[in-house]
Amino acid sequence: MITGDHPATAGRIAADLGITERGGRVLSGRELSVMDDAALADAVRDVNVYARVAPEHKMRIVGALKAQGHTVAMTGDGVNDAPALRAADIGVAMGITGTQVTKEAATMVLADDNFATIVAAVAEGRRIFDNIKKFLRYLLSSNMGEVLTVFFGVVLAGVLGLSGHGESGVVLPLVATQILWINLITDSGPALAMGVDPSVEDVMGRPPRQPTERVIDGAMWRGVIIIGAVMAAVTLATLDIFLPGGLIETSLSTDDLTTARTAAFTTLVFAQLFNTVNSRSETVSAFRHLLVNKWLWGAIALGVVLQVAVVEVPLLQAAFSTASLDAAHWAVSLGMASFVLWADELRKLITRALARKRA
Structure with a gap:
């Protein structure tokens, strides 16, 4: 989860969704700014929640994950998400709430803004x-x-x-x-x-x-x-x-x-x-x-x-x-x-x- 919300809010929602455990580490944009590439590469192996991030932070997270051999999918709806969507292997934009810039930068557009549709699309692709x-x-x-x-x-x-x-x-x-x-x-x-x-x-x-x-x-x-x-x-x-x-x-x-x-x-x-x-x-x-x-x-x-x-x-x-x-x-x-x-x-x-x- 990468969000602009407060770290405490992001951590609580992520725990409710099962993305991280209660009290799990939440990395803030301020901490990301002072990390070099090596430190960020170590952090992305363990951290699942990022808060108060800027567009450049999203780009760095995507780049660090891809450098480790991961296939990265990125979702977003705002203009500031567009660079990270373009940088990811698969950018997924929201079809209803997403901006036109985000839709153009994405590989896939969710027409119904339902994240469960991504799972259905993956299953269909595998079939x-x-x-x-x-x-x-x-x-x-x-x-x-x-x-x-x-x-x-x-x-x-x-x-x-x-x-x-x-x-x-x-x-x-x-x-x-x-x-x-x-x-x-x-x-x-x-x-x-x-x-x-x-x-x-x-x-x-x-x-x-x-x-x-x-x-x-x-x-x-x-x-x-x-x-x-x-x-x-x-x-x-x-x-x-x-x-x-x-x-x-x-x-x-x-x-x-x-x-x-x-x-x-x-x-x-x-x-x-x-x-x-x-x-x-x-x-x-x-x-x-x-x-x-x-x-x-x-x-x-x-x-x-x-x-x-x-x-x-x-x-x-x-x-x-x-x-x-x-x-x-x-x-x-x-x-x-x-x-x-x-x-x-x-x-x-x-x-x-x-x-x-x-x-």
């Missing part, structure tokens, strides 16, 4: 930042799954039984139009729906992130690679299950290349749709607040309907090189795709356990 990370986590992991599917599908073509199926040259696990279709239905609706996703964790219950923290950090990259690898593995495993001559030989290994490729294509689409609920948090279970985002579930439902149409409608079969699937194919594709969900749930469980152990 938006989280949603940006969700969007990136989802797109990167899904695209990683596609890249790894094609790469290992070509490298392991002989093992998977892709060779010798009547196609000359390199036999791909997915054709180009199928990859474009995957990007169309997974990179559009579900990804955009994450931009309006409600928070699935207590965003105000964690400390502020460091200014140097990357949006895409090491933890996100690890998750992206793990989920991408699982996505590729289940897609290629589905292809192998239905394609004769591969590593996995079952009673279902009787399909031609088009049918087996369609099942793998469907598995990858469903895996990416499962990945939408995975990506809503780095550590919180996908089953927490599962149904709060109606837009996301609408996008998932639309993706399922469109995928069924691509597989079963004759006109679309010709365009996307697909074949109709029976109940066994659909069941295997859905079951294999769900491994993406269970693998990420296991990763999150381990991450939470390690975090509790460190705490």
